[in-house]
Amino acid sequence: MDRYICIHGHFYQPPRENPWLEAIELQDSALPYHDWNERITSECYSRNAASRILDGDGRIKEIVSNYTRISFNFGPTLLSWMEKYAPGIYQAILDADRKSREWRSGHGNAIAQVYNHIIMPLANTRDKRTQIIWGIRDFEHRFQRFPEGMWLSETAVDLETLDIMAEQGIQFTLLSPHQALRVRKIGSEKWKDVSGGRIDPTRGYLCKLPSGRAIYIFFYDGPISRAIAFEKLLNGGEHFAHRLLSGFSDTRKWPQILHVATDGESYGHHHRHGDMSLAFALHYIESRGLARLTNYGEYLEKNPPVHEVEVLSNSSWSCVHGIERWKGNCGCNSGGHPEWNQEWRTPIRNAFDWLRDQMVIKYEQKAKKYLKDPWRARDEYITLLLNRSADQVHQYFERHTVNALGTEEIICMLELLEIQRNALLMYTSCGWFFDELSGIETLQTIQYAGRAIQLSEKIFGYSIENTFLEKLSQAKSNIAEQKDGAHLYEKFVKPAMIDTKKVGVHYAVSSIFEDYPERTRIYCFTVTREDYHREEAGRIKIAVGRVSIRSEIIKETERLSFCVLHLGNHDFSGGVCAFPGDDAYQSMRDEMMASFEKGAFAVMVRLMDKHFGMHNYSLKHLFKDEQRKIVHQVIRSTIDEFEETYRSMYENNRILMRFLQETGMPIPSVFRTAAEFTLNQDLKKACAEEKGLNRIQGILHDMKKWDIPVDALDHEFALRRLIEALMDELQERPSDFSLLQRIERKLHLFLALPFEINLWHVQNVYYEMAKTIYKTFLPKAKYGDPDTVRWIELFKQIGYKLFFNVPAMLPDASDEHFHARGTE
Structure with missing residues (x-):
């Protein structure tokens, strides 16, 4: 059978x-x-x-x-x-x-x-x-x-x-x-x-x-x-x-x-x-x-x-009560906090259902003026989610509109469709699956609701947020300080809301540290530079400019002007506003640059208020990735100073530390901290710079002697990226024997480390090369070409260090000479 x-x-x-x-x-x-x-x-x-x-x-x-x-x-x-x-x-x-x-x-x-x-x-x-x-x-x-x-x-x-x-x-x-x-x-x-x-x-x-x-x-x-x-x-x-x-x-x-x-x-x-x-x-x-x-x-x-x-209708694979897990306190949860309840699930769903139904009414009323069939248009909106190019947008509206639409009408229709998309996304099942209202999965679904509300209020001009929050407040958190759904909305969702000005702030502040091209992409926005001036006076910097920012989702464009002043470290002051016109912009730019040249920084702060009013921003308003990147740049010099201090402390007190250890006295924590920082930095540099096995073993010996933990997570990730880059380079330039030698030396060093390097990607590249590039070298090797023979032998040694069964995988690799050398 x-x-x-x-x-x-x-x-x-x-x-x-x-x-x-x-x-x-x-x-x-x-x-x-x-x-x-x-x-x-x-x-x-x-x-x-x-x-x-x-x-x-x-x-x-x-x-x-x-x-x-x-x-x-x-x-x-x-x-x-x-x-x-x-x-x-x-x-x-x-x-x-x-x-x-x-x-x-x-x-x-x-x-x-x-x-x-x-x-x-x-x-x-x-x-x-x-x-x-x-x-x-x-x-x-x-x-x-x-x-x-x-x-x-x-x-x-x-x-x-x-x-x-x-x-x-x-x-x-x-x-x-x-x-x-x-x-x-x-x-x-x-x-x-x-x-x-x-x-x-x-x-x-x-x-x-x-x-x-x-x-x-x-x-x-x-x-x-x-x-x-x-x-x-x-x-x-x-x-x-x-x-x-x-x-x-x-x-x-x-x-x-x-x-x-x-x-x-x-x-x-x-x-x-x-x-x-x-x-x-x-x-x-x-x-x-x-x-x-x-x-x-x-x-x-x-x-x-x-x-x-x-x-059995209304059933699922992960709730013995059918589908109650996604609408009520049925008892199904992750099990981490048995004292918690999930009574919050019902009011969250009720609030979302109310919001969805409100959006249905508004969508139909507005969209039917422009779209032949608003709900068929929503069903086919997936074509734009997959490809938002100008041609696709044009073809989509050609199929679905009653008459040709102007630019503002297209933006309005895209905003309506985005409301519908976010109303669907807010029902993602993960929002109800886990134990607590304030979990990241539930907050994510509430963010989608927040986006739908923001767009709705922009289009229709009146607020539905307060009524939504009243309903959301019925969902109570198990954690006292998180209160309820309305509190979480105010705490997490409102600060996350983004408008074009926040994109302008991000561009303005980050431009102090980064040279943007004339046109650049910041997430789903395209920023086009129209005018830009940056000056430096020691550690103090200023940037003044105007840009146009286009949302690639709803195709709306806004022109902004900005000025940002960096007074050193994390001290930023910036202003962004709608482009006020050429004359007003020119006046603002001239005043700011003149004050900067005079070193009148206090005057500049007052000018920020004059030209930008309440629209003042700082480093904390940047999006998280760029914010982290800039903060690291800002504190790099401070870290270098700390490293120098720690290194001096460790080098000057090693003999004293040894004496304390030999006499059984505890080593002061400040000495141990200095040793931990210094030795981990030395280990990272030694591995990256290929200082040799003896140097690495010496550092590891000192770490063991002082009972210093190896920062395995940090080292592993850095070394993995390094060897992966080398292997990718080898795949592009396989005949580069010096590169092959570097990779072999790196792998030899890795075997001495007290933690495992994730070589998954490196092994994959090697396997592909073994199936393709390696075979192209074999004919030359059979004719005794010395360079090719040398390449093949070293390639096999790398295979052993990458834990491959080399004789079984590579043609002519069963030679005892290679096998013996590969397992020395």
Whole structure:
């Protein structure tokens, strides 16, 4: 009997973008990475694109893409981030789907997802349709094909959602076994009760819908899926393989599909090396012919369902109470604070529902004057989310407007559509999933509400914020100082709101330290310099100018003038205002520059008030990334002074420290602090400058002697970036033997360090070079070319230091001479 295995990974992250900047700002909790998307990409998404299969000695014998062998979906909002910030991994995911179509009878491994992970049964009909349409269009844009299947957020389901999916052409979805009610053979009248997770998960089912449409449903194997996510099944690849195979039964007389579904982050982020367990298990099963790997589309084509099913509406995979987790205090939470309650969930949803309905009324009233069908226009707004170029905007409005629109009308329509987009984003499920109202996920959804309110008040000219805050105040935090939803809105959302003037402030202050080109991009704004003057007098600097700032989202442009005075360190004073006209601007510029040349800085501060009124800004008004960058520049000289002091203290007191240690007396903490700072700085410089193994070992010896901790996190990240840059350079210039030597020396040094360097990217580059560039060197080596022979030998030595099974991987690499040298 045929046996098929299909592993599904649901890869998704909550949207983390600042709604006003359309970008993720620095997140310190993700250090040493910029943000959590970047960190999880490193730990999981990239790993599954190039996972290691090891030999019996723990050396790499093969690097494979798990995405080519499993079914998967990626959240559209996550893929949008990856396309810009992790383009190599993004492309590897698209390539894997393309490869899987070659292997799986034309059926790709990727399936779509409802757009921004809302709980579909809690959405109104209009929002359900938009979520499904946007998910499909986003998938088509990226994978260049129509999706056969679609993932439902939290597998939360109702019949209307299934019907809209079927209406839009989706063939199948995945559910938990606990979401099945009863089954029967197609054509039979007798139903069998399978509630409580008793459905047989090894085949597909037909679900007939009230409209007359139908959709196929697969119910994943619950026990094995739970073992992957929560029971450490990923601790060993062979054990994982046998557990998968245990789901088959000889008593079944049909082609069985053993399939599981978990968060994709299980494979590398939640479980370190989980991607390798997955890769090994699939290799183990496939290489031994124990089952055929497949995806759902291929299995459906070969094995059309012969049973139909009825599903449990308003159910999900992560709430035993159905969908209560996203609207009430059902008891489901993360478990970290059992004393907390989640009563806040209901008033948050009620406030959002009220806001959404208000936006519906306003949107219809305004948009119907210009758009043929306002809701169809919203459904197709995804085309602009994927490509906001001028041509796309023009084509979009040509399709949807009653008459040709002027510039201001286009801006208004884009603002209306952005209100609708943010009203959808505020329902992202993560806002209700966790324990506390003030958690970052819930605050993110409230920010989307804030953006929608800001745009609404701009267009319609009257406030709905106060009523929204009244409703939000009913949501009470478990943390006394966080009070309630209205307090959190005032504390976190209002300060985050951005207008064009704040972009102007950012440009003005940062221009003191950075030479911008005539046109530059600051997040989702384009800033064009019209006039700019900067002068310095010692440590004091001034910048005066005018710019035009264009939002690439709503296409609105505003002209601003500014003046910023830097008095040293973090002391800034700046003013920004709407461009007052050529004469007024010229007068302001001349007054400011004249006062600066006279050194009349107190006068300049008064002039700021005269020309800019209350629009005074400082370093704290910069966006977080640039603010951090400038602060580091400002304090660099101070840090250098501290380093000199610490170094002097350490060097001048080493003999005293040794005496204190030998006599058993405690070393003063100030001496130990000086030693820790100095030795860690010395270690970083020695590794970066290739000072030699003896120098590094000497520093490590001193650190051990004084019981000084190695700053492993900081050192590892810096050294990893260094070796990665060298390896990327080698791939571009493979014949550069001196570069090859530098890399070999670096790796030799790394082996002496008391912490592990993450060599994942370096190994990937080496593996690619071994498959391509290395082979081009072999013919010359066979003819005895000495330079080529020398290159090949050193390349192999690097392979050993990167933990590859070199003899098994490289042609002609089984030579005992190379093997012996590589393991010295």
